[in-house]
Amino acid sequence: MTLPTQDVLALIPQRPPFVMVDTLVSSSDGTTLTTLLIQADNVLVSDGKLSEAGLVENIAQTAAAGAGYTVQQLGTPVQPGFIGAVKNLEVFALPKVGDTIETEVKIENQVFDVTIIKGKITCKGNILAQCEMKIFIQPQQ
Template sequence: MLVTKEEITQYIPQRPPIVMVHRLLRADDAELRTGFDVEPDNVFVENGVLMPPGLVENIAQSAAVRVGYLAKQRNEPVPIGYIGGVSNLEVLELPAAGTSIETLIAIEREVMGATIAKGSVFQDGRLLAECEMKIFVPQK
């Protein structure tokens, strides 16, 4: 594990109660894997399951962790990025409160501060949801 729950807010701009990533498990230039525990009191949990907006936010924050982690590796401040679009969202299953999910972010393209990433959420090896995100990080 590269980053723990106690350290994660050093890599993302979000703060409780909207933190949707608890662990950075793996990271490189092309891929990143995070872990998240679906807590029953999470703002996106309804009727005992994490709702689709929570899955999308988890994917977005996982992408943000990548940007923050790479910035810290270069001893730079963590930048704030913006979601420019979400496409091809498919939700196959909603994770129950009290369980954990893993999210894989695969970078498809990066051009002039814009990143196209595919996010996939898994639980116990099953694909729960996936989408493509356009993310913009202002250039210095």
């Protein structure tokens, strides 16, 4: 489902200056799409490019935005998540300041508080990075 533009900060636990998603484009059937405009003042930009760490964090925050959207629809609070493992990370290129990246995350498996996702980042039709990630969701207190 395509979503109206909304405040992504309501969907993720991260706060500026460590926010690596701008817009939640869509989230349904275990697939979430986000965008991020790479800005020069981004804390994970170095030498005019978003770093590998920024790409990994962007995938994780895309997963968080999808999870946040889902729980928001259920009327429950957004829970913090933690990257437990990154597997098969491939970085083909780093996006430059001024580029808008598009990130797609698909849930592969979910068991209790652990979610396994596959993430892919593209820019102008080219794949920049992809990986699998294991994310642990902190249970409600």
